[in-house]
Amino acid sequence: MSMNPIRLVPGSGMVRGMALTLRRFFEPKATIRYPEVRADIPPKFRGRLQLLYDEYGTLKCETCFQCAQACPIECIDMGGMDTKGRFHVHWGAAETYGERREESALRRSGRTVPDPAYDHFEGVDVGAVDDILEGFDHDPAHLLAILEATQAHYGYLPVGALKRISQVTGTWYAQIYGTASFYGHLRFEPPALLEQAAAMAARRPAEQAFLAGLGASLSGGGGDDA
Amino acid sequence: MTDVTILPTPRSWPAILLPGKDAADPTDLEAAMAAGAFAGLRLALRDLGATGTTAAIGASGLRGRGGAGFSSADKWRAASATPASSRVVVANGYGADPSSATDRVLMERNPYAIIEGLAIAAFAIGADEAIIAVRADAGATIRILKTAVGAAQDAGFVGLDAFGPGHHLDLSVRTVQGAYLLGEETILLKALEGKRGQPEQRPPHPATRGLRGLPTVVHNVQTLATIPWIVVNGPEAFARIGAAECPGTILVQVRGPEASGVAEIPLGTSLRDVAALAGTPTGARKLKAVLVGGPSGGILPPDALDVPYTFAALRAAGAHIGSGSVIVADDRACIVDLARVLTRYCADEACGKTIPCRIGTRRLSEIGDRLAAGTSRAGDLDLLTDLAADIVGSALCDHERLTTLPLVSGMRYFRAELDEHLERGSCPAGVCHPIAMAASATH
Ligand SMILES: Cc1cc2nc3c(=O)[nH]c(=O)nc-3n(C[C@H](O)[C@H](O)[C@H](O)COP(=O)(O)O)c2cc1C
């Protein structure tokens, strides 16, 4: 086996490395105009998951949990603001995938997963959740009814309760949270006392706002002051 | 009973859905039977048989009243042709449009027609499960439906051995709530399964793969309530009512200067006659536009009023039947402001599953906001045209496609008014507060 003699000179590797860095530094940047142009990507390349911001600086992610539900090994989990402006759960950085996988394995085994990001959502007595689940035969097909009963009991859906539902029924947390965050009548934090009265009065806030807007638009009075 | 007014219609218009006289108690089964309830189901079971019933509905030309106007018999055939251990029929009584009470009025006044229609459809496709889905906050409606279902069960029209020994029909009333989109059939089925309410790629259509994977026929409650009439009076009699390509009657919610209420009209009636049910603007006020189809409706000008009220004609005009809502706007209304309110609501209610849904509808509504605020950018109307075409071309469900209608129809028929906002930052109707005025108004 013959060797390139230069490779044998000590320190030459570093010089060659620096030369490569310098060359790359002055090369033109390549922006690939995807989807018109597609880069030649190795078949196993998966890139790095990163959440993006739109031009107004708002996180584009809607916390819809579709990616978390689609990922076969549960390495994706969500955090940030959801569509209703609520902060929730957390986003595992690419670096922590190893850790997430271990957690997922634990989660699937049915045991509680210690997760510091959830800590400040804890502190509810989940006994009531167990009773509710009992009443629905632990059947995830009744998830909406289970969530409604849970909210009726606590006044909102505590994360601890959702985790308990996940743990007992074996339904993915992502699926439970994804379902709960879709329906307008379900909420994740206790309504402030004053707000509760208002919430009772306006049980269909989005619809009421729409009807009010429509009425204002049609009577020609215009938006706010009419 | 509802607080909703039933608007008087010409005596020559047939009444299929809303019985002429108000029953004292709509849940009184004996009275309903004396007026003919469940005669259709008996005919279907004894004389027509499953295929005969489907053939009769096919021959009648019945199209779904839920908005898209799809052939009902085609759905039934698809469902019965799919091999399955069990099948499901769902009555869509969600009534998504907050400004339309058509379906609620029907459920409260004529619950047995819906139950009978459900039973006939279930018998025809070989279903053993039927669900009436209704909104959770419609207390009175739910009570009436539950009482009626109980009575129909006791009388043996549904329930154990309803279609003969060993042929059951399990009928339940289920409540759902929490999103406009629950009216869309695949989303409604998701809610009934306790899942996040996002639509599915079609095909497979629910008729072949729906609730829990079973073939599922979803019909609007009006469609179902029409079925007994067809079975009793025959498809030929039905085909003679209304428009040739979509026979029968439909409920509309008309809101105008003099009245607001629900009416039953023959399909194919001119939009002018429909709008006139709530009076026409008089005196100094002039009719400016008619909003047809609900939150995602089209805004049509007075000279489009000759359009017949049918699925195809309204779509061609840039509107749709949708929730049956017809709203008359006089010259005080600003088209830009109206389109902005509608588009914003539709964008807020979009489920977030796909890019046209999540981002497209939002960008669309921002164009409306900019027009109304006098902050439009050059090329905004071209952007609107392009974006609307992209959304229509790539949408997953109809909601996104329909969300383009208010702004696109506004641009099509009221271009001068849009240009006024765009180029001069002024609102001819004096409704919007364009930027120049807004700045001084804050002091
Ligand atoms: C955004 C959206 C909302 C809808 N809302 C309703 C509704 O409130 N009630 C209804 O019957 N159909 C609604 N539909 C139509 C249903 O998806 C479905 O087509 C209908 O229930 C089928 O019944 P049909 O065959 O009797 O028309 C909606 C569709 C869309 C896209």
Ligand code: SF4
């Ligand atoms: S949660 Fe939804 S919006 Fe956010 S990254 Fe995942 S798929 Fe995208």
Ligand code: FES
């Ligand atoms: S996919 Fe979200 S509304 Fe249609």
